[in-house]
Amino acid sequence: MKVTFPHLGNVYIAAKALFQGLGIECVIPPLSNKAALEIGSLYSPEEICLPFKIQLGNYIQSIEQGADTVIITGSCGPCRFGEYGEMQMNILRKLGYDVKFIVADSPSDIGIRELFKRIGYMTAYSNKNKIQKIKSLFDAIKIIELMDSVEGEARYKSGFELRKGECKRLLNKCKSEAFNAESPGEMIEVIQHYNEKIKNVEFDAQKNPIKVAVIGEIYTIIEPFSNLYIEDRLMEMGVSTKRRLTPSWWVKNTALSPLGLNSMDIKKASKDYMALCIGGHARECIGEAVLAKEDGFDGAIQIFPLGCMPEIVSKAILPKISKDLGLPIMTLVVDEMTGEAGYLTRVEAFIDLLERRREDVLSRC
Ligand code: SF4
Incomplete structure (x- = not known):
């Protein structure tokens, strides 16, 4: 096989x-x-x-x-x-x-x-014995958790970094060195090493970067090719990003779902706008938008593929959340015809809007 x-x-x-x-x-x-x-x-x-x-x-x-x-x-x-x-x-x-x-x-x-x-x-x-098989599974879960931690930390910290591009460089090195590791044990060591390095990246205490939550359909927000590498582009713009839906989130969510104990924070946050699961991760998208405001983010970007039924429903609800909470939310719909230039122009314009909005608020204080 x-x-x-x-x-x-x-x-x-x-x-x-x-x-x-x-x-x-x-x-x-x-x-x-x-x-x-x-x-x-x-x-x-x-x-x-x-x-x-x-x-x-x-x-x-x-x-x-x-x-x-x-x-x-x-x-x-x-x-x-x-x-x-x-x-x-x-x-x-x-x-x-x-x-x-x-x-x-x-x-x-x-x-x-x-x-x-x-x-x-x-x-x-x-041909491995039971214990070795279980160990392989636990190693793989540990690796994906560590990778999500490295990636999450790098993407958020990049807005604060002292030396521009350091977080992105460390993240990319981590991925390639981990992938080329000789064994699962070595892979874990490599990722742990970069996890520490990224945690210790020097940051500029004067910086207060724009913070954006990336929400939407799980595949298109996680798989970088499908969203035209939006998180990398935002990193290059000095924007801090956070994405709650990750592969390790998925593992935990799936394991806890039979008990109804999965993603309690997201469910609670979404209950005023979408109290039921309607398929895909529409409910999570709604809950994450609410949580983005609670976490002090400047805005959120929703991404989903053309024709995605659950996310079309969330898209219809997000303007209400945006209005109620005062959180700018932009939606990007992707398909095989999406042109990179127009897509990035929209992202840049949205970041400009968030910056101007912040200046506006500060000038009124
Ligand atoms: S409709 Fe398609 S894109 Fe949307 S959640 Fe389902 S599988 Fe994903």
Whole structure:
């Protein structure tokens, strides 16, 4: 068995460690790129959302390199994501690719037994003992948590850094050195080392950067290619950003959801505007907008793919939140036709607006 998976931010680093620990061969697709999007768009239904297309491109690039099993997560409530696995499988079969899909659905949807059965199918190909398998899983979870911590810290601190570009440089070095580590243990050491380095980056006490929360559809906010590397662009502009939805958030949220104890802060914050889960992460988007105001952020940027049903609903509610709380919120909709120049102009104009708004408030004090 040679497994592959779609890209989602830094998950490929943890996935490499997981499969290395399990002793299962794995093909990591090239980082999402134009070629993956073009291949995916060519074979996907035209109206399907962007993540589907990029993921399909990821799989085909991996299959061409010998992958025969695709592992994806599933079930994001009543939206198209629940159908991704089935549809992608059919498309690949029609294209003549003989691949197996393992869909790791949430235990609240398929039951814990079925989830273990699916995981068991994969781990049956591992020649490691039970303890080693469990250790591989824990190492992978630790790696993704550490990577999220490094990334979160770097993106927030970059607005305060004394030497421009230091956080971004350390973050990129961390990713490449972690990925090239010889073993999961070495990978953890590398990320811990950079975690410390980023925590100790010298900051300018005089700086009070613009702070922006990145909210919206989980795939498009985490996978940098799909949002045209917006977090990197904001870092370069000296803006501090925060994104609550991360792969490690997803792991925790999924594990706690059967008990109803997941993301209590977000649920509480969203209850006046969207009290129910309507699919995708629309409710989280609403809750995060409210929390952004409570955390003292200057504004929020919502990103989602064209035609994303849950986020269209949040988009309709965000102006009310913006008005009630006095928090500017900009929405960016992405698809395969999104042009970088126009997209960045909008981001720059939004940051200008936040700066002017702040000056305005200060001048009135
Ligand atoms: S959340 Fe939106 S983009 Fe993601 S699968 Fe559902 S409809 Fe598509």
